[in-house]
Amino acid sequence: MGKITDFFKAVLGICETQELRPDMWRLEGNSARIQIEQAPELAAADGAIYLKGKGLKYPVLVVHTKDNGYLAFTNRCTHMGHRKLDPVAGEAILRCCSVNHSTYDLQGKRLSGPAKGDLEIYDVEVINDEVVVKL
Numbered sequence: 001m002g003k004i005t006d007f008f009k010a011v012l013g014i015c016e017t018q019e020l021r022p023d024m025w026r027l028e029g030n031s032a033r034i035q036i037e038q039a040p041e042l043a044a045a046d047g048a049i050y051l052k053g054k055g056l057k058y059p060v061l062v063v064h065t066k067d068n069g070y071l072a073f074t075n076r077c078t079h080m081g082h083r084k085l086d087p088v089a090g091e092a093i094l095r096c097c098s099v100n101h102s103t104y105d106l107q108g109k110r111l112s113g114p115a116k117g118d119l120e121i122y123d124v125e126v127i128n129d130e131v132v133v134k135l
């Protein structure tokens with residue numbers, strides 16, 4: 001049953017990572033600011049959320065890394081389906097949620113699959129309990 005469900009999720013491009021509600025983050029100039037306490041999905045290593053809307057050209061995936069840092073990427077596979085991505089727990093990779101499952105490392109570099117290029121990666125800082133993504 002699980003494998004069938006996983007297959008249909010992949011066909012539909014459904015990821016595990018959820019969008020952070022728009023009222024839980026804000027855009028200030030060229031920075032997206034997330035109050036860490038408003039995003040419990042980011043609390044643990046391998047946790048992730050994505051941002052969309054508010055004039056962002058593409059959704060932005062924000063990942064809490066094992067070494068207690070944060071990384072941000074364009075949440076858009078470079079393969080033609082342009083599906084979103086999930087972090088893979090314990091493996092320090094991102095995986096496309098399509099059937100083809102292209103993978104990328106945490107520097108955004110394409111590792112496998114039909115994706116054509118690397119992901120755009122954004123600088124991230126933690127300032128006063130906020131994750132600040134420089135877009």
Ligand code: FES
Pocket residue numbers: 077078079080081082083096097098100101102113114115
């Ligand atoms: S959209 Fe096809 S591998 Fe990502």
